[in-house]
Amino acid sequence: MLFYADRWAHAFIRAAGDHKGEALELLRAVNAGFEPFQCTSVPHMEQLINTVFTRTGLHGTAADTVKKVLLLLERHHASQYRNTLTEAIQRIIDYQNHTVNVTVETAKAEDTAFLQENVRDMLPKGCTVILHTVLNPALIGGYRVIIGSDVIDASLKLFVRDMISSLSRY
Secondary structure (H helix, E strand, C coil): CCCCHHHHHHHHHHHHHHHHHHHHHHHHHHHHHCCCCCCCCHHHHHHHHHHHHHHHCCCCHHHHHHHHHHHHHHHCCCHHHHHHHHHHHHHHHHHHCCEEEEEEEECCHHHHHHHHHHHHHHCCCCCEEEEEEEECHHHCCEEEEEECCEEEEEEHHHHHHHHHHHHHCC
């Protein structure tokens, strides 16, 4: 089955309207509360959603949107794509808000301040940057910058792996 996450995400955002941020957070919360194969049927899914909403006191546009989308996913046998859909919704909302999520991975903590400063210079002016820093000793040295779905890998780990691959061809 083909799943077009961006189409579903745009429909979700349109349905949620001004409550899209709240609906996205609610979808994340519901996703975290469901085990992958916990639901056996659409009515069972609806019962679980109603239970979650009743316990938390959630109602309104955001809750209605999340409920409709989750039930549609279940009806189309696509509930395994909930996390993919959530990521697509976040990406579209970030784009609409001129927000860029950036993850900087470094092997040494000393490199993070320098990289954070340089990453901000690489991005368009006027956009909001949400910067995440991760210490990853497995990189051996260097860094990896993840901007949306783009990856800039300047790590020693990649360099060594490429060198091994090149040498193994001879």
